[in-house]
Amino acid sequence: MSASKFIKCVTVGDGAVGKTCMLICYTSNKFPTDYIPTVFDNFSANVAVDGSIVNLGLWDTAGQEDYSRLRPLSYRGADIFVLAFSLISRASYENVLKKWMPELRRFAPNVPVVLVGTKLDLREDRAYLADQLGSNIITSAQGEELRKQIGAAAYIECSSKTQQPFSILPSRLFFSPQGGRM
Template sequence: MMSASKFIKCVTVGDGAVGKTCMLICYTSNKFPTDYVPTVFDNFSANVAVDGNIVNLGLWDTAGQEDYSRLRPLSYRGADVFVLAFSLLSRPSYENVMKKWMPELRRFAPNVPIVLVGTKLDLRDGKGYLNDHTSSGVITSAQGEELRKQIYAAAYIECSSKTQQNVKAVFDNAIKVVLQPPRRKEIAMKKRQRRSSHSCFFTYTVIYFERVSAFHNTFNTRAMQPEQLEYQCFTARATGGSCVEVVFIKISAASTSSAKPLDMNH
């Protein structure tokens, strides 16, 4: 096999016992573990071919339990993509995607794309499970897709480690997201509603910085209606050399009437 042209670090996150480690073992060994399953899978690296591209894929597992909450973010450094997993049989793990995991990922890795994964597909779709359990805790495909939209995930995939259904597709999609990221204009439009409620800095044009808290000779306002905003996104280099995402927002003249200038001398 040809040498890989790019290294991709893929980190799996999600509640404990949703099947993250089994999914990784299944993907790397092509078999479902029937014996001991470790709490955390050993880091794995191998050359993988996707759509004619050969990449060196590094897989990092994390423990979802609260005991690891302080150590877990250390694995996020340098991540290119996250596989965020929940169990299709566990509504709490589904709800924790928004309650726990998205706040954590936004804090420690705000610009890293996400592939959302629903695990244990074979059990949800199996006739025997629903006969023995209530359907109230089961997550449907439509609910999974709705969650994908809410968190702006690049893809949503349902898989089964036991049958190996869609397991390869999970990591193929993770690689594709890194190699072929969505166009920035589309990303900016998807984030339009969320960012419209944030503080924006503007003179004639509003400027929103994800990692920069102030901009000289600017004004500040919060009460911005979505229809008054038009986003345009690009990457700039901030003081110190780090890259930050910058969004220019055109604002209607009526919106500036109540804006108060910021005193940049304090």
């Protein structure tokens, strides 16, 4: 069965929050062990939505400041943005409001956003938390509050390493929390 519709999904967020890892795990079920900063990459996945097959074009962008002029070129024609931050990085969480939403609203003001907190496995790792003293950890309540502040259509938390809860990612990309289509 061929895809009946194409959706362009652009992933944005600070460097090293796990955007590329999330996309690789989602499309290939493999967890990459090496960190290689992304300049620009594309992934593709066919997903079933309402009984139809949708081709989900996943555009991976660089979060580093060096690419701030190049990155917006990928926003043209976007149907949805996945705005990622790390659940173990207060700076990446704060940049959602300070950097990413202003950039998205400047270049693509009417495109819906799904907010994604990454590295859920580390937030739940007792050994990691003991080393970090919890100072940078973002709670689910803080993530949900940020979703409301930025007007995101949905908020999810995920772990590329454990692939939880990747199974709900497609439904959150296409449906708002109130049950309506985006």
